[in-house]
Amino acid sequence: MKKIIYMAVLIFIACSSAMGQSGRTITGTVSDNAGPIPGVSIFEKDQNTNGTNSDNRGNFKLTLNSSSEILVFKLVGYLTQEISLKGKTKINVVLEDDVKGLEEVVVLGFGQKASKLTNTGATSSITGTEIRQSPSASLQNSLAGRLPGFFSQQRSGQPGRDGAAFQIRGVSTYAGGSNPLIIVDDIEFTIDQVNQIDPNEVESVTILKDASTTAIYGVRGANGVLIVRTRRGESGKPLLSVRSETGIQMPTQRPKVNDGYTTLSLYRERLTNTFVDPATVAPQFFSGNNLEHYRLNDDPYNYPNVNWWDEVLKDVSLQTRINFDISGGSKIAKYFVSLGYIDQGGIFKDFSKDQGYETNYFYNRYNFRSNVDIDPTKDLHIRLDLSGRFGITNEPFDKDWNNGGTTFQYLWNGELSSFSYPVYTPDGQLATSSNPSGIKPNPIANLKYSGYTRSYTNNINLVTQAKQKLDFITPGLSANALVSFASDYGFNRLLRRSGSGTNLEILAYAFNPTTKAFEPWNPNVPRMGYLIRQGGATGTSRLVNLQASLNYARNFGDHNITALALLNQTTSSSNATIPANIRGIASKLNYAYKNKYLLDISAGYNGSDKFESSKKYQLFPAGSIGWNISEEPFFKNNISFIDFMKIRASYGITGNENIGSSIYSYVKAYTYPSGRSYMFGEAPTASNGTVEPTLANTEITWEVQSDANIGLEFNMFKSKLKIEADYFYKKRKDILTTPGTLAGSFGAGVPQYNLGIVSNRGYEVNVTYRDKINSNLSFFGNANVTYAQNKVLYRNDPDYLYPWQERTGRPVGGVFQYTSTGFYQNLAELYTLPRISGTTPLNTLQLGSLKFADLNNDGVIDNYDQEYIGNNQPTYTAGLSFGFSYKGFDISTLFQGSFDYIINIQRGIIGYQRPDRQSIPYNLGRWTPFNAQDAIFPDLSGSAHNTAASSFWYKSGDYIRWKNFEMGYKLPVSFSKKLGLNNIRVYSNGYNMGLVYTALPVFIDPESAVSSSAGEYPQQRIINFGIQVGL
Template sequence: MKKIIYHFVLLLLTITFYQAKAQIQSTISGTVSDKSGGVPGVSVYEKEFSNNGTTTDDQGRFTLKLKGTTKIIIVKNVGYITKEIDARGKTTLKITIEDDVKGLEDVVVLGFGQKTKKITNTGAISSISGAEIRQSPSASLQNSLAGRLPGFFSQQRSGQPGKDGAAFQIRGISTYAGSGATSPLIIVDDIEFTLDQVNQLDPNEVESVTILKDASTTAVYGVRGANGVLIIKTRRGESGKPQLTFRNETGLQMPTQRPKVNDGYTTLSLLRERVTSQYLDPAVAYPQYFSGNTLEHYRTNDDPYNYPSVNWWDEVLKKVSLQNRINLDISGGSKIAKYFVSLGYLSQGGIYKDFSKDQGYTSNYFYNRYNFRSNVDIDPTKDLHIRLDLSGRFGITNEPYDKAWNNGGTTFQYLWNGELSSFSYPVYWPNGLIASSANPSAVKPNPVANLMYAGYTRTYGNNLNFVAQANQKLDFITPGLAANALVSFASDYGFTRTLRRSGSGTNLEILAYVYNANTKTYDPWKTDMYRMGTLVREGGSLATNRLLNLQANLNYSRSFGNHNISALALLNQTTNSTDISASLAAEPYNIRGITGKVGYNYKQKYLFDFSAGYNGSDKFESSKRYQLFPAASIGWNISEEPFFKNNIKFVDAFKIRGSYGLTGNDAIGSSVYSYAKTYSTGSGRSYVFGETPTTSVGLIEPTLSNYDITWEVQQDADVGVDLKMFKGKLSLTADYFYKKRKNILSDPGTLPGSFGASVPKYNLGIVKNTGYELDVTYRDRINNNLTFFANSNITYANNEIVFRDEPATLYPWLSTTGKPVGAQFGYTSDGFYQTLAELYNAPKLVTNIPLSNTQLGSLKFKDLNNDGIIDQNDAGYLGTNQPKYTVGLSFGFTYKNFDVSTLFQGAFDYIIRYDRGILAYQRPDRQSIPFNLGRWTPVTAADATFPEISGSANNALVSSYWYSKGDYVRWKNFEIGYRFSSHIVKKLHLNNLRLYANGYNMGLVYTALPVFIDPESAVSASAGEYPQQRIVNFGIQVGL
């Protein structure tokens, strides 16, 4: 009996072994083609074992060993309709795939992790893939979005390593409550991020970026949705064997604009001309420059130490600095668990020359960043999905301690403002000692000494984020029902420390030398300083921010024949706490809300959506804390109607949609509890009492409280059209939007000064914002070797202050009401005074400027109210500093293994003030620029582009002359790459190999500015901003 059982078991094992062997050896091969032939890069995998898959080669061929018993394979590729093929009993297949001309496969991301098919979406949404973002070598994610997304307004103000991220808005600005009040809500994998945190995010981790632009998509965020929402989804693992990808990039960074300055002789010649125009003797006024043959020495440069001509831009800045980026990621998994793990390193060098390298430290700018991410998806059962994400970054930002000596200005401030003259002193004396002026308080100090010896400020920052989410299908209750719970925690930490020379304040003990002509020696600039100050280490500010988010929701999605229903009910709480050690301040606050959303469509033809967020914020008093923000949207896929489908066949999809709703904005004050009473002590706040008068410290309420402060509320309407034509080759999206923002926190300007107390702000202001967007894309596969794409988008947004409660003005051009946010005011220039008759008949200037100080060639201004006087009543509206138009144009192609793409981006219809540094020449210790050479003289009167240079004070008044159109078009980005063919890659035992070069901020195609300032940073360049950077980058990507 035992032998019978033994042999029976042995027989079963043998049968099982041969069945398993036969199953493993079951192989199928074939080709995947479209109308043009074989399609490379198509995913082919087994439905039963989704991690068992392959991709088609250059000719569309594939071979796949099947493991399962069902023999069902899935054929999937972007731009095509996914196919399911029954391969039972077959060894070869010829598969034809069809273009997804209607976008049936396209999925868009919505708020709180929701997704919907693009064909049934009724909201205003734009998105971009992570692959497109990675075509830009910029280290900051938001910089890579400019020009690519309609409705996305951005301007990069600085190129400083670690601080070069652009500020941005969605569909312009709808409030004047401050810069923080205009920022969109940013969500990264269900965690709220700040603008600075997004700036530190590694673009290699990003799967997609989506912006939500109308009330139907943002109302679910309630008091946070009025400025739009930017949603970033990071990459996740897919079933299959581990895929390891390594990227290494090295980039060259160069300033986009390197200002040109005049040499010492030219600048001094202008100074002599100015002094002469004031009827003074230059040799008497400035003997150090104009006595004897002094000026001739400057011209010939025969003695560069005593008669220098220094270009400080060239002396201080390198031509090129380096940027390096390394990424390593691995993804894969099985049917049960999938993972994506990424490590990243970024190094950005500074543009200053390395003067401090011999001091044992670096005072140059630099930024080093380390990023990591682990995204894990687990499906322990077919109905339960668990998500575990852990990510973070560590960053070090270094800056010069750049406020040394007794001036307090930074080197870039001195450079932009023309405060470093070329003729005052050389960089070094012949013996190698650092040169200086004898009076650095009058003539700005040598920046080389500052950068060499002053020290540095270093900021350490880290960010840690964790997300745990569980989704349980509840089909046993009713099909399509699911419950979801999420908890996320984010911690952001920053610490700053300084290493600097000893000394008080900005008067540091730094040695530099002046030439003593009497003793023919080089003496310290400060007579009592004979040695360099010691290095002193200082602790700085410490700031931590913690954010905890809890979510619980029920999802429902089900079809009943031609009726499709979806619903969401969600509870949400976010707790934000910030600690600042320097002020011992902590302002925790909560945002709580209930969100609901219901969607219905019939045959994907008639579309209806309703959403609402009932939200509250601790930033407001308890009785003013909660409000309902509802929104509704409808859509009609006209192309699904028989009368349309049967007669207009070149149109693949045509949808019209509209939405209306309310959204809110709680970012309206610098303090979380701005509504509450505050008390303060100090001088003048004491009282006296007692038989023996004693002064005791008292308390006062400096500003009255306002417990009625609440959020801004926005009425938001949108009408849009989505269109696809010519077999999906041409797509178009157009939107018109109208926003009306109320309850903007404002100063009550109509209260009289005799009120007797400092009054709080009130929710009084109203701003409307209207505009349109147009996005057109053309894509075509010419043949199997050649594909082409082109995209153009334009956004127009124009805001107007409807009400601000400002004091009554005598004339309409003085009022901000009726003007846009960002309105600029000043005198209206009317050319130059060309004749003595014009000069003597000119309106009187009520700025106490003597007539003798206004000369031929001086600026003249329009007398707007015709009262014969130029005063503040003539300082009218000049324009806005916010662009009304933004445009983007991108195109590219692939040919065999080559790919090429490029992007142009621009902004129009706004003005920029550019006078800072241009009038520097009016002081004897300042620098002139070529623009000054177009000055008015009797000879050049007809063609002059600059006022006379006598130093007339009215030339420096804020006027339209010093404003220029800010319009520009920039070659923003380009990339060229080569992907090695599969047979070469296989010989190298790799999965893929690609070489590429790309560039960012490549050049200005057009700018309206008459001077050297970059149009994006022009608003703040004069304040000492780090120059914008052009980046040319070379990289390699290896797949293992």
């Protein structure tokens, strides 16, 4: 009995001791060699749901929930530390900088990760925090200038369609697609789809650039891979965040136009140059005192002077964005849930407001995401992701009621002239031209009455993944299974006026010079047409991805091994098409000895349904090696200012199955065209014959690329300075090409063959400097530059007569045109120098017309005189960013540029060619006898000779843009706590702030000018104001 009582007492004492330990409160400070550190994550080792963060002074307070005697201190940029308490209630912790980036994680393909120390591939990444510094609604617009190797061009500012086109390390093919493979949380996305991702959901973006990182994707790895990882929950109490932004949008470039008098004066000069009497040809403008009335602007209805850009466009439009997210969890389950909304307004004035419908551009998008991680046992991990979006894109149905063009097309092309007609008649009706077939109708009538086109897009994505540790078989082994599903559905709703095709029944009034009154422009349209609603599905697409893999990671003393073996199938379908499959096996082996000597071997064996069965599969191997020189004793003992230095090299084979052909181009196809008939019988009638329009190519296959890369990384001065440099060389072969050496009498459509070869070489340099002066002040700077120059090595071109016609040896984006040598300055030149066939001096040619080089000296300017004049794709891209933070204040900015390419500037500056075209100040620099040596523009003769494609119309596209700017202030925690909040930050940021340098005329944006379309929505500058609140 005594023994029982004694044991009970001991148990009671032990339990009391444990209970005392679990309720103990620990206080202390966290600092580094510069002072206190705020924001350090502090939690119990065996119960990480019980934790806290250090405050702005580095202080913390934590009450223990268990008998744990170990606290964990964790913060990005510092080495994680585990501190033993041993009965203490107060501790002071000094964190050490993660000098070599040992804990920096590099995201790789198929969910693989590696430390920065042991990674041997070429990668670049950006955090979601940096992305959210840009107010752009499109994710890829936030990447320009921040990632070495990332080439992008934003060609439009239209709400909902403003995402930049981009490539990784430039272009390596002239026929196939050059878009990289895009993977978002293990789901394949298109460029348009990634444009719709809410930046608030993003944790990081990584681009994979060499064969050692992309070969496991096999036939889809040649163009590089962009991987987006979204945010996930962490253990701890729920953290709520609300972010609200409101901003204004305005065009980056808005053309200045001449007034009506100046435009008509230039028109009169054009007629005089061609020996035509202006008063005879256009008496409504030039007879009597008509032109003087335009100058005086004394009768705006009969002699109008309208700036249509100002009449149609607002000064600013609005953008609003709201985000809500919550994250947290326990040891068993963690979650991140996000809701987002964005509203982008259009730049047109709200003409249709009184009509009960909206014709202006706008874009609304709703995003949602739920990422859940469950650990039901210590060996099983389950991932459940559900995300989607709902988007509405609105644009005016502003096809004009006679010719079918859009308002922006007419504005950019100068087809809305200031002198043609007023905006309104004297009694307030909408006016228009008396000759709509030659002069474009009133755009305000279009925008007010014609209706709208509204596009709806719905997307849902689901990922289910299970990972089971198999340590009972061998330590470090695990099995993984993943199923992902993505579905897109779109449909349109149209509202338009009645009428046939683009001939809509819109009522407008034109001035009749005979009656001196405004009358209905079309007597057959006595009233406004009725509204018609139309619509239907625009397309559906589904993508299913299945993965099953074995993973292995284990240390054997100084030896570290990781391995992957994966089965993968992706099935995609669109509308009613037959599903297309990509199936394959991926494998990867990493070995590190003492973290000094590194080896990576990977391979993808896969194929695509696009190709015939014997050509469907291929092995794509790659390998890389690395040497952490800074881990060698001779380096450590003699070079103290370099903290980390690694050299790496890789080589491998990758493929591109996006070659521009149809899925069954290897199968014979037949048609029954008219005109290919045969006759049968005593009373013959024609019957259509069967024709094979293009021969099938059973040998068609993917493009194959050999890819070599060598890189150097080093950190200096306690990792304040980090430099990374890469040199790469790619050789792409089997590019799909139509043979140019076959005779025209071949007799059938010639199929394309895998013949072409292109090389692409270049380098990247990325330099980052970060320093923390003290606990209050820190700053950073980053500069990166990428050079990528491609060259066509072979494309089976025809036998050109002259060497300057050769496309081989030139860039993929090579431009071949006439070379302009100036202007005809005198009659001797006009009559003796070579000219385009069919032109006549003082008729189709005038003094001041363009001269072209006669390269073959045959006395005629023709196609044989067209030569390479430049590249329409930039070979250099660069970025420069810097900023600082002081106490609660922070400021950052980004500059970005592209260089070494040319742009055609003809769009919008050749209005003098037709009488109805609007002129601009640039036209005032035309050639005249008085400024013959200083002219920047041809004479105003209206000759088609001057508009011939030539080097004169191409200018350097080089530019430097102030891309982003953000400044913010985080209110003191003590103030936030008084309001019942964890934190409050107010900020302002901007996007497309301005062009620092451009060689183009000021009204042309160098990025949107790359587009071949003459009707692009102008790029937008965004100035934003926001607040973020943590609850």
